[in-house]
Amino acid sequence: MPIHNSDIAEQFDEVADLLEIEGANAFRIRAYRNAARTLRDLAHSVAGMVRDDADLTELPGIGKDLAGKIETIVETGKFPQLEDLKKDVPEGLVDVLGIAGLGPKRVQKIHEELGVTDLEGLTKAAKEGRVRKLSGFGKKTEDNILHELETRGSGETRTQRREAEGRAEPLVDYLAGTKGVDKVVVAGSYRRRKETVGDLDILVTCTSDSPVVKRFVDYEDVRDVISKGETRSTVILKNGLQVDLRVVESASYGAALHYFTGSKAHNIHVRRMGQDQGLKINEYGVFRGDKRIAGKTEEEVYAQVGLPYIEPELREDRGEIEAARTGKLPELIELDDIRGNLHSHTKASDGANTLREMAAAAKERGWAYIAITDHSKAVRVANGLDEDRLAKQIDEIDAVNDELEGITLLKSIEVDILEDGGLDLPDSILKRLDLRICAVHSHFRLSRDKQTERVMQAMDNPCFTIMAHPTGRLIGTREAYAIDMERIIEHARQTGCILELNAQPERLDLNDAHCKMARDAGVKLSIGTDAHTTGQLDFMRYGIDQARRGWVTADDVVNTRSLKDLRKLVAR
């Protein structure tokens, strides 16, 4: 059973949690968390690196000690240090640490003085009024703990970007209407365009007498007010989403925007660079001594540490600072670069619109072409096309194209990859199409090797043009099927196949790390909306967001090309 990066990352995070409760050195704890993050962000398998005898200490945040621990985990499947820690610290305390307002010190105290070892014990102790009697605790703290225990959902939840937008936009409009308010902007992972957000960070600039904080906590969608100060406030919305408000004066806008956009790792890196030059960087500006020397814009902040502006989507401390320093930042793709869409459905299978309607909607968006990719017959629930129906659709598209102006329908199909790696329709009909996108819709539970080989075999068929939603994941509801993306990307490179970045907001498949990996390998991408209605063609922007997070440029994406150039690219 191969060990995945995320397995090791999880164990490192668990060690960090347990060490925290033990009261270990904070920097040692951070080292484990940093290492966990490095492993999660890594596009290739660290187990593979161990197998190849690669030097793990080359990875950021991994030194001699952690490299050794990774090797032990990969080679033996065991992590003795974690086992030992679990003997010393009850595991249930990790859940207790997850309660907002309870940090390591308080958890320790609750454990030592009240004998609490898990959430159940904590609930009992709080209900019996024993928590408030501890020194440093009080009635209010106890009430907060009980409230938190009652209202918290099941574990950690992140909100999908589209849902977050639905909450953020009206709130921004509401705040912008407040007296004295100048700018209102959503920062945080929302601005970095992550596929999901943990909370919303809203930054406001306003006059000193603006009632914006009061207006914020009075917002009708607020369920709980966690804190409310002069420059900061935190609330929980009725759907459980946390929103943080930060207020700064205009002179600090850029510094605050940079700070609250993050990521934390990116900020720490930039601050350290500032420190090396005798500068202090905080949310109010860049300071030499007590004198603020920058802060009005983000560009100013970066300039002070000798860097060009870095796009928010890149700010994950995944090499963007080095790239900026050496002038190697990618010129990220933009929505305007897109010339067409290569994944769309019609009424013929499970879409809602006709060929003409889809063509008109694509033209409205300024595109030059749209590929019609209805399902093939294996997907019965979606009324997939057999050979005869596809042949009819080919004729129909030819006829419609004769009437259309300024937009071209491309003949295509989303053909199923069968369990044995064959395609669901004969080559004879597939060859009549302009391009073919190929997809896995069944047998998700094959072993990693079998799944990988199934797809690679399909890629060997010259009819294979684009791999649709390559890992099959649905954000928050279905894990990716087991597949070795390193091998898939390498095979795509060798065969000239294209990988799709599916832009459906619950798919966004490839993820950002895989986009970068494909790009680094020189494999071309297609950003496809997978639209089942004309309106879903607007999902293109989610795909662009994800691509930008993957360092993707317009040149890396086939559907930024003119129709003529696209035809050349899809011919293998």
Place this chain on the structure above:
DNA sequence: GCCGTTTTCGGCCCGACTGTTTTCAGTCG
């Protein structure tokens, strides 16, 4: 536990808010 264009030892980002305290520890982002 990591890391190094002054360093292989001694640093490690920085400020706001809450609750319980009488000047601040703990927590959070």
